[in-house]
Amino acid sequence: MAKELDFLTKRSEDYSRWYNELVVKADLAEQADVRGCMVIKPYGYAIWEKMQRILDDKFKETGVQNAYFPLLIPKSFLSREAEHVEGFAKECAVVTHYRLKTNETHDGVVVDPAARLEEELIIRPTSETIIWNTFKNWIHSYRDLPLLVNQWCNVMRWEMRTRLFLRTSEFLWQEGHTAHATREEAEERAKMMLRVYADFAENYMAVPVVQGVKSETERFAGALDTYTIEAMMQDGKALQSGTSHFLGQNFGKAFEVQFLNKENQPEYAWATSWGVSTRLMGALIMTHSDDNGLVLPPALAPTQVVIIPIYKNDEQLQKVNDAVAPVVARLKELGISVKYDNADNKRPGFKFADYELKGVPVRLVLGARDLENGTVEVMRRDTLEKETLPFEGIADRVKDLLADIQQNIFQKAKTFRDAHIYECEDYEEFKCRVKDGGFFLCHWDGTPETEARIKEETQATIRCVPFAFEQTPGTDMVTGKPAVARVLIARSY
């Protein structure tokens, strides 16, 4: 097991124990021998699938349809948009040949030099180019617009340094690409999708986020504006958790996507793109987990309730089985995913610890003692509190409890985050404090030079110009010049 999960656990001194437990036993992921790629084990993938399903429904509610485009992109496509190629060229994997052959000693294979591709193909780092090349053929009239497509796929970016979940060279994501007849409509779509992401983060992942717009230097390659949701991890560092880009007419022009408007005049289409990735898994883990392992929000937990029987012999087990059956049925009726774990190859104590590690929100324990008293022990994962409740009507109480846990972990994360957002007007103070994490609201003169200096001297970056905080006038923290905006600055992953 790679030791790369340190970042997930740095908030705890005892982190080596913690990540071993979490990753090995919780079956989240393990490092494959391909550099910086990840294996997502079934339990972790179940969480991702649930995220996918919820997001996909939300996209469709806004009129987006799913499609699929090729993995391999002709190299020339990438260079059509100047800034885009600048941004991605350094991290592209390139396919140069299409065939191998056995080597001379017949104990291995080599690349067949005769099978060199005329034009190299790149493995998509993102699909703007190939999608807009396709859009050219799909868009002729204003009646073809807006065109709203999304694809779920993998992409590859050959980063110099990888971090499990946060920056793997191959990752899973969704990328939405839309084309519009007007600037206003495209801008509104970019903002709309950011709101979808924020809603998902806060109401499903229980991760509070700051919505805002990126500075010019932090923008997506080829975008006019990049909107972002920024989450705060338990160590106070920021994690960019989703982005939505207003691309202007850059791709419309680069790929000659023109349509005839109502006045019969040709116009270039306006574009957006937006995406979230398996990085959200990292956000989920780093926001809620504690030293006992994962803490999953009920909305995303593959198993929401686990029931564990305590018994000394088959007869007792049978009695518990009989008592539990209607509860399981009722929970399912209420739309709650439940697992009754009466496997007899693990002891109860082991099961307790194991399901805590996996972040199952609610645990019910039922033994002979409870059968006599008509009770059941209920444990909630978020606070680890145990309570003995009447057995009668327990399923409906669990439903309420799940809702309460969802709320509680969001509130806990939000309280933590809000307590670590500071207003700061003094650069010396900022330099001192930013090391310890947290979000800093500071006035900025709007120049890339100041931004670069802050990054150079503190390793902190401007995360965004936040929408929700008041834009008071002021002077730049560093230069003392008049400020153009109040920005959120933090160290980030």
Added chain:
RNA sequence: CGGGGUGUAGCGCAGUUGGUAGCGCACCUGGUUUGGGACCAGGUGGUCGCCCGUUCGAGUCGGGUCACCCCGACCA
């Protein structure tokens, strides 16, 4: 690509002045257990990252090489 570190059983590690490989967990068998990661007994599993050298003898010493990890640069 710079700075640091690590390679010994599936995982985590120990291995003394060079003498033919060990511990914990996991796994298998049997028994006793079961309300917070059980216990006892027995057992399976390793060309010590790779190459070359020194030596009667190398996990250990020397040289080389590869891989991985951490901190930077880069980035979602």
